[in-house]
Amino acid sequence: MSQKKLIQTRVRNAIKVFSFDVDGTLVSHGFVDCVWLQGIPEAYAEKEGLSFEHAFECVKKEYDKIGENRIEWYKIDYWLRKFGLSITREELFRKYEGEIKIYEEVESVLRVLKEEGYLLVVSSNAATEFIDFQIHPIKKFFSRIFSATSDCGEVKKSNAFYARVCGILDVKPQEVIHIGDHWVFDFINPRKIGMNAYYLDRKSKRGRSVSVKNDEFVISDLSEILDK
Ligand SMILES: [Mg+2]
Structure with missing residues (x-):
């Protein structure tokens, strides 16, 4: 096995939780x-x-x-x-x-992850009432819903917010993969505390992205996470 494959396998075995942003990630705006x-x-x-x-x-x-x-x-x-x-x-x-539109691939990806035994959670900036109403059909897949604004009184998803999520779930940041479409609040901040994060750039699929970001951690839809 190559060094890279070996590392990937080790990371995969250590993962317990998948965390998802909502707006732009699970549902459109x-x-x-x-x-x-x-x-x-x-x-x-x-x-x-x-x-x-x-x-x-x-x-x-x-x-x-x-x-x-x-x-x-x-x-x-x-x-x-x-x-x-x-x-x-x-x-x-x-x-x-x-007007609620859950992105096409979402349900099947959540189902696969759930069947593989991962704990699925939502980590969003939106108020709880917006989250609940929009993800109603897929809510059954999630064990916990964390709203930075409603639950923590924070206006942005800071590293402290993610640390709190890990604390409540009683997992290490290294055991969590977070995915979202905001470069700072879904990628930089969770990484600051050692979480694994992927940046979702839905536009990149259609070749419109001008992103120069590190490709390894950029995905264009959620199904790509299953290959990682
Ligand atoms: Mg978002």
């Missing part, structure tokens, strides 16, 4: 975008008697004032209250349920 950029402005337009365009500008301005570095940004109930909207989160979610 369609649903989330519709809720924030269509549903909320639409409800606001109706309430204030504004055109959609005008309401969109107002809503966007308020989003920007808070910004993604504050925890409120991620909390839908905060925004419904702030804009004084009578539509509930459930109604809003149901309205765009049809």
